[in-house]
Amino acid sequence: MANDNYVLEAREICKSFSGVKVLDHAGLTVLPGEVHALMGENGAGKSTLMKIIMGIYTKDSGSIVMNGQEVEFKGPSDALYAGISMIHQELSPIPEMTVAENIFLGREKRKIKGLPFMDRKAVNSSTMELLERYEMAEYIKPTMKMKTLNIAQIQMVEIIKAVSYDSKILIMDEPTSSLSDKESEVLFKIIENLRSQQVGIIYISHRMAEVFQISDRISVLRDGNFIGCVETESASHQKLINMMVGRELERGYPQNTAEKGEVVLELKDMCSEGVFENFNLSVRSGEILGLAGLVGAGRSEVMQALVGYDPLDSGEIYLEGEKIEIHHPSDAIKNHIIIASEDRKELGLVFGRSIRENVALQNLEQVSTASFLNKPLEKKLCNSYAKEMTIKMNSIEEDIGSLSGGNQQKAVLAKSLMSKPKVLIMDEPTRGIDVGAKSTIYNIMIDLAKQGIAIIMISSELPELIGMADRILVMSGGKIMGELTDKKEFSQHKILSMAFGGVLNES
């Protein structure tokens, strides 16, 4: 058992939150220069184990050993100092600060040593160097405010920040969940580079393909228990899924056999200056329309403008043939045009409030008479939607923030379903969701389509988009670059060349 080579060992870690056991003698070992993938269902305890290593949570029992010596971190700054840094699943940028300030937060370069005057120039130029080294300088400038970045850009900033500490161990908690293939490739290059510098990497992800692509070993957690560790070379998809969920799963994507009906939603010439232009779209009942594109192509932006969250300069919206006006998200909800946002922390959920309140928030009309709430009904309805989405929770009254990332995503979907959508916009619906729950969500999508709902699906995971969509629109730079209507002609290559075509034309 004892292997002196390990840079990091977590042994027999146990942890309970208010009496509920979340980790039960779980552990993990990391070799220098290896990428160690950590997998498991939503709520298996992956993030919790990482937070314990970082000293963010205290463990109930067990030990953490670094280079053969037991360590006890009181907080993340101790861990950073000892050479462990982490990219968190839930991003927490400081919106009013610039990219450079965020990256160098807490270790600002001083103009004169010992005096608290920040040397902005030095910070900006070091940031520029980092951005250039990681090929991000095109998209992100050191002086941009964090609040102007989209979620993929924020993720890249977090990655660069974590790497910039030159740690010996780097923990990545679902770093690609909001990246498209292109940025993911950049990340993999960074990882290769770190590997050659003998950095040990713990890599959490629900995406099988990338785990197989980059990892050396894979460990699996299930319900807080350590199930096993396998060499990636000798592992198979099926074996891993078995380890994770403890049962066989149907593979592939379910067929959308729903009858395609009338056009439900039609958008004409939607424009928002500098964001997207001349956007046209129509989607029929029972249809799953895919929106493909690189991050920053304007997919989420168009959809957020459609539902009235972002401003729209011009354009017409027709619902079931009738022209409607949407000036505020409440108008969209009244018309049953529902969006399940990709950004659960910023736009999807109210942290600090219960699962019940979150699921009910946009559906209070259903559980009230003349503005007076019917709480038992609210509880009952929310519970049934939460159950339908298989949210892992102790009670519907639990704070939504205490759910695991994937279960929060399920709560966003539960909330959308409760609104009885005619048009359901699913922006990265499986972001951070485990294999088992993914197939649940795919099946729910088909069910909804069969009920005559029109679904618009945005996804950066091309296999998923190709598997689920009946028709795909490819966007780039705020414009539609092309349409694929025949399921047989869907291919990653075609979609990507359309998506990149736009970028090439532009520059």
Place this chain on the structure above:
Amino acid sequence: MNLNLNRQEFKSILPRFALVAVVLLIVGVMSFLSPVFMTSKNMTNIFRQISINGIIAVGMTFVILLGDIDLSVGAVVGVVSVVCGNLLEQGMNWFAVCLIALAVSIVFGVFNGTLVAYLNFQPFVATLATLTIGRGVALAYSDGRPYIINNPIFKAIGQGYVGKVPIPVIILLAVCVICYVILNYTTFGRYFFAVGGNKNAARLSGVKTKKVEMSAYIISAICACIVGLILSARISSGQPNAGDGYELDAIAAVAIGGTSMNGGVGSLTGTMLGFVMIGLLSNSMNLLNINSFYQQIVKGCLIIIAVYVDMKSKGDKK
């Protein structure tokens, strides 16, 4: 499973429980220490005093739930007081005076709400400006002099009784009940928690966030107006300096009651326990002849302890 749930629930009611325990402790200890304390006269007195701070604190709770703050309430009390004083001196009907006072306070609420919700001013700055303007208006309007109020019906608002219960206490109860129902049993109330917790998510969920913010300031101003009426009636005069510093006592009550200054988390029952506790404590210290300078020190320490207990029980992170 059930046991865990109970534990969780217990955790969340712990600070509330602690407040109730402290209130009972004060009552218990004081009834030993002071023979006057438990008399009905003293109790009436305590609750009449509490009603002033209590009504403002209830309104303030709505604002603080949004993560905002309203510093202008004390000044609104002053404006209402001089407007009432002047109009009553001129012989206007007491009910018309109350309606005009209400209208004036709503103007202040709308002013705050416009600055914060529509012009994106920071609440602290916006309401600080309103506080200054409001006090200035009260002083300019009255030329710095008090008005004398003789209208007997109006005076009853502050001095009268229904049976043995002072009218201000009845008003306090009514305000508490109405606001409690609004906050906990209506969709409108639910929006305060959502907007305070995450404004963007609330908006995407169809909540008219600006309107919610606007109404918080209006509710707060209306509560200040009610206090302005009670206070003027009680001292039989319209005072330009009435209500000076009331905002701070109200904020203290809300904080002690466990409502987070960051918004999204809190409750009216907490606020109620908060102002009852402050009221009991200052009455007790008065009865025990504790110097008012020391009373302030005690009050400050109390805020720190209460908020600390509250943070500990919520931040179950470790």
